[in-house]
Amino acid sequence: MKESASLHLKVQELCDCYAETDPLKEMSAIIREPATEETALKWLALAVLHGVNSNAEKINLVKTESGKVGITATYRTTELPSPGEETxxxxxxxxxxxxxxxxxxxxTDLALGFRGNSMELKIKIKxxxxxxxxxxxxxxEG
Structure with a gap:
């Protein structure tokens, strides 16, 4: 695993790169991509963009003991495309x-800056x- 600062920077760069795409459509295609660090970083960036664009309150990724991964967003409870178990x-x-x-x-709080904007996400892990x-x-709000 790379240094956390470079992972943080890569998420910001990917947010910038995918800022003018349809994040939900791009997220749907992730499951067909190899489960690499780059794919996981891309999914995180797309989740941030989708959350911002859709005025989401929060997005949850849950991995069960069996490895199954589910995603939900709260703004209206909607299940988002899963990135797959490995990703x-x-x-x-x-x-x-x-x-x-x-x-x-x-x-913790996570500051993200891309496309001349900045925001602070609160990230919880449990x-x-x-x-x-x-x-x-x-x-x-929310």
Missing amino acids: GARILDIARAITHIETDKGK KEKDRERITLHFPG
Whole structure:
């Protein structure tokens, strides 16, 4: 795993790169891509863009003990396309590396800047007996 600062920078660069795409459409295609660090970083960037564009309150990624990964967004409870089991696991690893949350439960702020804008996400990670969850809380009402 790369240094967390470079992972953070890569997420910002990918946000900038994909800023003018349809993040939901791009997220739907992730499951067909190889489960690499780059794919996981791309999914995180697309989730941020989708959250911002759709005025989301939060996006959850949950990985169960069996490895199944599910995604939900709160703005109207809608299930988002899953990145697949392997990429989902990599997303959790990258989120932990970027945020330095090494315990079963933690939260922190994450500053992101792209396209001349900046924002601060609140990131929560929680690991329980049979599942692990990362929640991206977007700024604003809600």
